[in-house]
Amino acid sequence: xxxxxxxxxxAIIVNDVVKRFNAASExxxxxxxxxxxxxxxxxxxxxxxIKARRGKELVTAVDHISFDVHRREIFGVLGPNGxxxxxxxxxxxxxxxxxxxxxxxxxxxxxxxxxxVKRIINRVSVDAAFFKKLSPRENLLxxxxxxxxxxxxxxxxxxxxxxxxGLRESSYNSPMEDMSRGMQQKxxxxxxxxxxxxxxxxxxxxxxxxxxxxxxxEAFVNELRDVHGxxxxxxxxxxxxxxxxxDRIAIVDDGxxxxxxxxxxxxxxxxxxxxxxxxEEVFMDLTGKELVEKDDLTDFELQKVLD
Amino acid sequence: MIRGLQLEMRQSYxxxxxxxxxxxxxxGWEAVWLAYSIAxxxxxxxxxAGAGEITGESQIDTNFLIxxxxxxxxxxxxxxxxxxxxxxxxxxxxxxxxxxxxFMAPVRRFNQMxxxxxxxxxxxxxxxxxxxxxxxxxFDLDFSDADLVSATVILLVxxxxxxxxxxxxxxxxxxxxxxxxxxxxxxxxVFLLVSGVYYPVSVLPDWLQFLARLSPATxxxxxxxxxxxxxxxxxxxxxxxxxxxxMGLVMLPLGVWLFQRAEHYTKRTGKLKRNG
Numbered sequence: 001x002x003x004x005x006x007x008x009x010x011a012i013i014v015n016d017v018v019k020r021f022n023a024a025s026e027x028x029x030x031x032x033x034x035x036x037x038x039x040x041x042x043x044x045x046x047x048x049x050i051k052a053r054r055g056k057e058l059v060t061a062v063d064h065i066s067f068d069v070h071r072r073e074i075f076g077v078l079g080p081n082g083x084x085x086x087x088x089x090x091x092x093x094x095x096x097x098x099x100x101x102x103x104x105x106x107x108x109x110x111x112x113x114x115x116x117v118k119r120i121i122n123r124v125s126v127d128a129a130f131f132k133k134l135s136p137r138e139n140l141l142x143x144x145x146x147x148x149x150x151x152x153x154x155x156x157x158x159x160x161x162x163x164x165x166g167l168r169e170s171s172y173n174s175p176m177e178d179m180s181r182g183m184q185q186k187x188x189x190x191x192x193x194x195x196x197x198x199x200x201x202x203x204x205x206x207x208x209x210x211x212x213x214x215x216x217x218e219a220f221v222n223e224l225r226d227v228h229g230x231x232x233x234x235x236x237x238x239x240x241x242x243x244x245x246x247d248r249i250a251i252v253d254d255g256x257x258x259x260x261x262x263x264x265x266x267x268x269x270x271x272x273x274x275x276x277x278x279x280e281e282v283f284m285d286l287t288g289k290e291l292v293e294k295d296d297l298t299d300f301e302l303q304k305v306l307d
Numbered sequence: 308m309i310r311g312l313q314l315e316m317r318q319s320y321x322x323x324x325x326x327x328x329x330x331x332x333x334x335g336w337e338a339v340w341l342a343y344s345i346a347x348x349x350x351x352x353x354x355x356a357g358a359g360e361i362t363g364e365s366q367i368d369t370n371f372l373i374x375x376x377x378x379x380x381x382x383x384x385x386x387x388x389x390x391x392x393x394x395x396x397x398x399x400x401x402x403x404x405x406x407x408x409x410f411m412a413p414v415r416r417f418n419q420m421x422x423x424x425x426x427x428x429x430x431x432x433x434x435x436x437x438x439x440x441x442x443x444x445x446f447d448l449d450f451s452d453a454d455l456v457s458a459t460v461i462l463l464v465x466x467x468x469x470x471x472x473x474x475x476x477x478x479x480x481x482x483x484x485x486x487x488x489x490x491x492x493x494x495x496x497v498f499l500l501v502s503g504v505y506y507p508v509s510v511l512p513d514w515l516q517f518l519a520r521l522s523p524a525t526x527x528x529x530x531x532x533x534x535x536x537x538x539x540x541x542x543x544x545x546x547x548x549x550x551x552x553x554m555g556l557v558m559l560p561l562g563v564w565l566f567q568r569a570e571h572y573t574k575r576t577g578k579l580k581r582n583g
Contacts, residue, residue, distance in 0.1 A: 021577050090580070093411050097574045118413035129408040131325070133332040138325070145321030146412035148314040175332065 011199060011231040012069035012092065017101035019087050019255075022056035061087040063255035064101070069233060072225055076246030077235040078283065084255040085235040086126075089203045092233065093123045105199055119147075122197035126204035128184040132177040136162065136187045139176060140194060147195040154194055161190040165216060182213040189220060200224060202234040206241060214238070218245055239279040249279070253287040318414045322422025323429075326392075329399075330430070341434065345441050348380040351505065352442055371536065373446055378531050379504045381442075385435040385462065386469050386524055390495055392427035393420075393473025398480040398488040407579055416567055424470050431466075450535065457544035458534035464551045465527030471558025472498075472523070478569040484578060498524050523554045 052058035061084045069075040079085045090096040091103060094114050103110045108117045130139045137158065144154030162172065165186040176184055185205060192200060202221065206214045218241060224230045236242050242249055243263045250260045259266060259282075267277050270285045277285070330337055355372035359365060396419075400406035409419075476494050480487030501508070501515050502524035508516055519525045530547030532539070573579045 087577075090407075090577075095407055095411055095574060095579055096577060097571070115413055115415070118411060121411075123408075123411060125407065127404060129403075129405045131329060131403050131405060134325075134328055138328045142321050142325045142328075143408070143412075145317050145324070146409070146414050148317055148413075150317065151324075 009071040010068050011071040011073070011106055012075075012233070013102075013104045014065060014067050014069075014088075014092075015102045015104075017062055017065050017088075017091060017103060018060065018099045019062040019084075019091060019096060020050060020099050021059045021061060022053050023058060023099070024051040024053050060255050062091065062098075065252070065255070065257050066101075067250055067257065067260055069231060070247075071231055072229055073247045074221065074225055074232045074234065074245055076242045076249040077233065077252060078237075078239075078242055078249055078279070079235075079252040080237075080287075083252045085252060086203050087255075088252070089123065089125075089201050089233065089235060092199075093121055093201050094118055120198040121201060122147075122192040122195050122199075123201040123203065124185075124188045124192050124205045126207050128176075128181070128188040130176045130184065130187070133175050135173045135175060136167065136179075136190075137172050139187065140191050143191045144194045149194060157194055158190060161193055162187065165190060165220070182209045185209060186213065186217070189217060193220075193224065196228065197230060199231045199233070202232060204235055204237065206236065206238060214241065221245060243279055251283055251286060258286045315415070315418050318412075318418045319422035319425065321414075322419060323426045326423070326426040326430070341437065344384060344434070345438050348377075348384060348438050349442055349445065351380045352376050352446070356446070370446075370448065371539070374448055374536055375532065376505060377439075377442060377446075377448070378535055379528060381435055381439050382462070382528055382531055383499065383502075383504045383524070384438055385431050386466065386527065387495060387499075388431035388434055389427045389466050389469050390473045390476065390498075392430060393423055393470055394476035394491040394494070395480075395488065396423050397477045398491070401480060401484060410570070410579060416570070417563055420470075420474060420563060420566075427470070427473075428466060452537045454534040454537065454544055458531050461527055461530035461534065461544060461547055461551065464548055464555060465523050465530070467555035468523035468551060468558045471555065471560075471562040474559070474562030474566055478566055481566075481569050481573055482578065498522055501525070503528055523551055523558075526550050526554075 050058060063084070065084075065088065067075075077085050077088060087096065091098055092105070092110065094110050094117055097111060105117050105121065108120075110117050131142070134142070137155065140158040141151050141154050144158070145151060149157075159172065163169075167183060167186060171179060171183070176187070179187070185208075189205065200221075205221075206217050209217065221232060221234070222245070225232055234242075234245065246263065248260065248262050249266060251258045251266070259269065261269070263279065266279065266282045270277050270282055352373055354361075355374075355376045356369055358369055358372050359367045397406065400409055472494075476491045479490040479494075483490065497518070501511065501518040502522045503511075503519060504524070508519040508525055511519060526547045530544050530551070533542060533547065534544035
């Protein structure tokens with residue numbers, strides 16, 4: 001299923017990116033003078049002493065991370081909760097501004113060329129962001145129109161996609177709040193698909209889904225790349241999913257990148273006396289931590305681990 | 308160019324259609340709010356009808372007083388509805404958890420505001436007309452000498468500056484995820500107090516009269532009364548159009564600019580994420 005990436009064209013370049021939260025702001029007189037001088041194309045101060053806001057703890061969510069993603073690659077980002085995966089996705093999707101470093105998507109800077117970047121990306125987050133009282137149809141038409149797709153075209157495509165994802169015709173016009181989380185997540189994927197993104201950012205898209213739904217979503221992700229040529233960045237907790245889906249995987253911990261390689265390459269990094277280690281073992285070996293806390297697992301997943 | 312314009316219009320329409328769909332889905336709340344607004348406006352108008360009995364004066368022109376209060380309550384319903392619809396656009400998105408999705412879309416804030424404004428004006432106009440029709444059934448009022456054209460122009464021009472104020476107020480839920488929505492109610496309350504909705508601003512203390520001159524609602528109300536109660540105002544209704552035009556020209560671009568600055572700040576500090 002996995003396609004070997006033939007093109008070497010670089011889709012995404014993440015260069016020494018830093019993102020901190022709760023950092024004290026520059027004094028207003030600095031800002032009046034245009035802020036501190038940027039260095040090497042940085043958008044903000046990446047050097048010097050950074051102080052926390054009063055009563056807050058300074059959090060470095062992304063700590064000098066660099067990587068490239070090739071065109072039509074499925075690039076995985078693995079890490080435990082709070083490791084900086086979602087912050088990284090938000091930086092790529094223009095929802096956060098980097099404190100230092102640069103991110104370009106097909107040569108477009110996410111800060112300077114924000115609107116152009118927005119036109120070629122889409123994101124599916126772990127929490128399916130919908131107007132819960134509105135139906136899938138109403139939500140999808142809203143989303144499609146924001147990206148300039150006409151209502152008629154969006155309606156036709158949405159019905160096709162949702163049918164393939166197993167959504168009943170009768171659910172199409174019922175409020176989203178009446179649907180299961182799994183079904184909501186499928187609608188979220190359909191919404192992203194409608195806008196035909198060149199780069200699709202998936203932030204834990206299968207968390208909380210049953211095994212069958214997971215497989216359907218994974219097949220859909222593969223199709224997005226294989227048939228429609230999308231470049232995909234996916235964050236996940238699921239080792240099997242990462243192993244089967246991703247061409248390369250970056251492991252992040254405490255905002256830092258710990259390793260980056262193909263799944264096979266990562267497994268080769270550690271020695272397990274002859275047997276091939278799992279990605280879980282690779283992660284534990286590299287970071288000394290469990291990738292998934294027991295609290296993060298669904299009952300089904302927990303039972304599977306205990307068995 | 309035409310394709311670009313079509314795309315931008317489609318984006319603005321996305322907000323209009325979404326809001327009408329939300330209104331349809333929350334029809335129960337809409338019905339409750341309409342009933343409350345009718346009862347509230349009627350209560351205020353009946354004060355005019357009962358003025359003679361309250362004061363013991365038989366010479367009071369109750370029809371004038373009823374019309375005076377009716378204009379106040381209807382204009383305020385209209386402007387407050389516009390203000391609410393614009394200022395709560397961010398609060399809604401935070402509450403629904405869709406703010407990141409909307410802000411990630413390739414939509415210029417101007418197009419978003421335009422869509423929100425079109426919805427707000429149409430919705431508020433329909434809402435106010437329904438209230439007006441119901442109240443009119445209770446009283447025998449004569450508008451034969453009223454200058455309805457001037458009244459309409461004043462109302463529409465005034466709504467532009469109120470949109471600008473609404474955009475500025477919508478920054479509060481953007482900057483303060485937990486308390487921002489409540490803060491917009493305080494802003495609205497101040498406008499209600501100082502703008503002479505139910506009384507002439509001349510009865511206010513001097514310092515509140517100063518604030519009244521900064522409120523576009525003051526000019527809308529005075530202009531509407533000059534147009535609908537001819538012979539009672541010192542100035543012609545059109546006199547009130549100029550300050551409203553000026554305020555609109557300043558407030559609308561200023562509001563959009565401030566909103567963009569606030570958006571930049573939230574993206575720098577990570578405040579978009581919180582749905583508080």
